[in-house]
Amino acid sequence: MFIRIMSKRRTWAFLFVSVYSLLLSSSWNLLKSVLSWYDSSASNSGNAFGWPALYASVALGAIFGLLAMAAALAVAVPATLMTWITVLVLLTFCGKPRKALVVEGKKLTGEISRLVLRVLIREGKFVAAVCAVLGYFALVRNIKES
Structure with a gap:
């Protein structure tokens, strides 16, 4: 019965959507917690340009980098x-x-897996590097304006 259920395309589509919705919701919560940590530490220290902005931008870049890898994996597999x-099939037709x-x-x-990885x-x-740089400037600009 388990094999019969897992052989359905709908089952795999449901699992795929469930995993990615869980990934998106958990990353959204992680993003909100990083931003709230940054707001509290920047307001406490008064130094919006220093380490808190750098830490928060690196964390945001890492989160977006992991999300980009997950999205690319969905296409790459x-x-x-x-x-x-x-x-x-081509090797079979060549008479191997x-x-x-x-x-x-x-x-x-092995070769294809290594290349994809x-x-x-x-x-x-x-993506993580670009998001970290953009995140730093956005965080610093946000604190300057407020």
């Missing part, structure tokens, strides 16, 4: 799977024996 299947196909499949799985980490770091 199906694309990776289609690439892997396509290459294996079954044992060689298994060996090539294991190699392909490297791209995800690179994109996540880039």
Whole structure:
């Protein structure tokens, strides 16, 4: 019965939506807590340009970087799977024996997984850095105006 339930497309779509809604709600709460911490520490110390703004902007950048990696993962997994299947089918049509196909499949799985992981980490770091810099300037500007 479990296998029958898990083989349905609706089940996987429901799990996908549930996980991402949980991720978004928890990250939203984390963002609100970082901003409230920054407001309290900046108002207590009176130094809006120093360490509190830097800490808060790095935390915001890390949160947005992780969210970007999660969003990219949602796109990368199906694309990776289609690439892997396509290459294996092409190798089969080229006349590779079954044992060689298994060996090539294991190699392909490792290479494709490493490539996807490297791209995800690179994109996540880039988004985190951009969001940290923009967050710092936004936090400093917000305190200047108030």
